[in-house]
Amino acid sequence: MAVPPTETAVPGMLDPAALGPSSAPTTAGGRFSRLRAIGGIWVPAFLVAAILFLCFLWPLIGPVPSPTGGSILNSNLPSFSPGHLLGTDATGNDEWSRLLYGGRASLEISMAVTAIGLIVGGLLGAFAGYVGGWRESVIMRVLDVLIAFPALVLAVAIAERLGPGEVHTIWALSFFSVPALARIARAATLRVREQNYIVAAGLSGSGHGRTLLRHIVPNILPELMTFALLGMGIVIVLEGALSFLGLGIQPPNPSWGNMIASGQGLLSAQPKFVLLPSAALFITVVCFNLLGESLRERWSAQ
Amino acid sequence: MSANGVAPDGPLLEITDLRVDFRQGGRITRAVDHLSYVVPRARTIGLIGESGCGKTVSSRAIISLLPASARVTGSIRFEGQELLGLSERKMRAVRGNQIAMVFQDPARSLNPTVRIGLQITEAIHLHSDVSKAEAHDRAVELMELVRLPAAAERFRNYPHQLSGGMRQRVMIAIALAGEPKLLIADEATTALDVTTQAQIMELLRDLQERLGMALIMISHDLGLAASFADEVMVMYAGRGVERAPTRKLFEHVRMPYTRALLDAIPRLENPPHASLTAVPGQPPDLASEQVGCPFSPRCPNVTAKCREHAPPFEEQEPDHRWACWHPCGLEKAPA
């Protein structure tokens, strides 16, 4: 029935309580669930794989010109010009290439941030949930403080201090992903601990803390992965926001965010400079959201 | 509601050959199988059986409270009118108004965010056109009728402020709000302690007499039926297996299953620490096809015939129906 607020002072964005019960559409039967499995999991998974391929592998093997260092002479070529499928921008850079390399930058950052969140946050949360007591409380309070700041505000403040660039952006955004995933890991650990408690007690007396973590971690991993996928969508948008504000990836290096920002001025004349990276961003985020939601559905139905 | 040409002393509710299947992702579970019984006006029928025997499902089928995965066939006639297949709108006029239901767990059956008085007046407003003030007064009347102490003050209480017994009284008040002709009490006292249980049952009996209401009393407790029911219908694995007026049933138990249920009731006359006779075995899995009598795996009187052919549910003695090839007390036990 009614869900009381979480016991921490500041609930966070990825809290399962915030996401609510998973939006399983109906209680309808078997026919549709297979269709939904295909639509909900395989299609977005395939699209994500395609996007990753295009952004990371294709520029290495295919005819993709450099995204920077274009000649002014080539500027503002329309789409479908020879050699430039999507035309060129104001400084003569190939738009298709910028899209791919921009995607690579955005995805690199997002995946790194999520990975850091999973590893650091996941371990931290699992440790907290497992060990309990004052150590858990201290960890949770510290995480509370981090979560109290709106993700973008924190990221902006940190990114500004550190300066622009890919690595610094990863740092800045990790301040969001680590606490968010740590929370999830802790909640999941508490649940798993209840279930496996008897098993754990049966294991060789005082199983070493680390050994037991090795038992807990595999159990919380599915739940963590699900939220990590949902988090990817959030992080990509955040990175876009940082780059948009001029704090992340700096021009001339492309990122979907700074491409959208620089396309603003040409919005009326040539909307494609905004629409193309926006569409790329949108499709990527939709896929991650779909994947995360479908997995959440699956997993909470068990 | 018009009584379609049924004499005033005809049965209030007539269930014939009721069958309820649940379709869950490819599997079909037969929860109720060819159930038939009759509820006369102002009488109490005890519907007795183990968990999962279909007593709750069959009762919810009466007022169409089953989930969408249920398929109901057969006939349920109330005052001569067929209820199965009735449009949702017409069924809503029956629910609460002609036929009301009281459920098992009063803690969860009341909306925790609405004051109990308003939950009662809601039932009143749904079936009659009265002012808020009139509904309020009527609700307080009902609360007094169900012997809720300090009724007028309790009107503004929330469910969590009441004890289990009081909540159940509120549920009964809600059920009575529409002045129903039939009340179905689905394990209404199971979740209560023994003393409260007795009080609630007394209340129900008293109300039934006063209001001339028929009562279907669903329970797993045969002893309860013995005290309060006029007629008992024993169910097993979705089927009716024995039915008779209470006295006749207890004096001449025929179905081995009923016999086993009776034996399982702890008796005061037994010496202390005498072991309780439980009914051995488990009820059958209703998702698989049943061949033969469903009770055969657990029956002391079982023969090969029982396993192959399900016995029909028929009136074998005046006013006493059962479904068994080898009823107790009529034949010698098979060699």
Place this chain on the structure above:
Amino acid sequence: MLRFLGRRILVAIPVLWGVTFLTFIVVNHLPGNAAQQLLGINATPQEIHQLSVRLGLEKPLLTRYGNWLHDLVTGSLGHSLASGQSVTSILGQTLPVTFELVAFSLLIAVVVAVPVALLSARRPGGIFDRVAMVLSMAGLSIANYVLALILVYFFAVRLNWLPALGWVPPDHGFGNNIKYLILPAVSIALSLLCFYTRQLRADLIQQLHGEDYVTTARAKGASSWRVLTHHALRNSVFGLITALALNFGTLLGVTVIIEEIFGLPGIGHELLSAINSRDIPVVEGAVFVFGLMVILANLIADLLYAALDPRVKYGSATD
């Protein structure tokens, strides 16, 4: 109820202190000499040193933190390095703008989400529901700055129905004030509303399928619609409040970018321009206030929760 609230406040206090600490650390301790950045690349070491002393940057970190905290507790947040204006008054001018934006966005989001969720939950799997779910998934996935640009393109540039930029305070005409807020509020509200719709709908469906009081209501003869609106919704409201509280932080965060795009003089915009001009006291103040507001919002949500849930408000059963 008071005990419940008291406990929540008690938990919030160390977090609040942590917020002050983290704010200070982030703004002051991270690499990069503030004085140097203020003066630029061409500054001489002496100039940097002079400014550092003037700003008190030479003192040890903890001392500076102590001073700042002390000032904070006595109500002073320092003065802007750029304009000299007190930070508190700057915040006092900009906070109301952000509040209005946030409130308006929340209003739009809730007003749309509730009926859509109700209609969806009424017939799960039906056409309305499927369309709503698809659209809401799409809406969730649109970055709000992207949406902002697209809205500006259509409504301001192409159709010229609404202004693209700017701000008119309420006392200069409420209608005008709203006009400038519509596009920014919608940019924020869309993904919120999609999120709330899905969440509320899932909660409602869970109530309808799992809760016994729903069966009781139906047994009374109530229609499905009545059960939804009068019974299930009252219980699902709590989930919505929780979601609102949880999202408040994010909501505040996006004002940074939305205010920037639309030129709204709110605290987000102030933060960004203070960052650009290296106006440290303003950055400190703004970052701190963000954290503070999130904590307050959660406390208010707890308050609402306690006020609305009869079980919390009226305590336990009288047996």
